[in-house]
Amino acid sequence: MAILPIIVAPDPRLKVKCDELTHVEEEHVRLLDDMLDTMYDAPGIGLAAPQVGVTKRLIVIDVTESDDSRHTYKMINPKITWFSDELSNYEEGCLSLPEHYANVIRPEQICVEFLDYEGKLKTIDAKGVLATCIQHEIDHLDGTLFVDHITKLRRDLILRKLKKYKSEKKT
Ligand code: NI
Secondary structure, eight states: OOOOOOOOSSSSGSSOOBBBBEEEHHHHHHHHHHHHHHHHHOOOOOEEEETOOOOEEEEEOOOOOOGGOOOOOOEEEEEEEESSSEEEEEEEEEEEEEOOOEEEEEEEEEEEEOOOSSSEEEEEEHHHHHHHHHHHHHHHHHHOGGGGGSSSHHHHHHHHHHHHHHHHOOO
């Protein structure tokens, strides 16, 4: 168990297309656990491997609001196999873009295929905030951030502010 440093945008490591895993190894299981700890510590509702500097197709998600009904997803090679025509509009944030939010329109419902912890193929239907979160995290695996879905003007403004935030943090 470990808390990993989260990469803040703009950073070329967040713009990489990540590789699929051919098989699930011990180190990936450990990484998923560390990613989950890192996500809870932040705190956030989702985290993708490139955000901690690993260019593999791994994501963790937990959108539950109360502690007693916690539902964690650890997904390896997640792939959207169906999405609804119906759209939804959620205000999104991202641990790699701290303190910035924007409304993003995405399909309201999706079907996702992924490998679980033990390398077994799983399929789930998701809607609402879970569907949004899964799409946001899978985007990360293709080097796409939520700000890539909004106007260039707004995106440039956010990235400029983050650049400043990062340079101030260093000094
Ligand atoms: Ni994110």
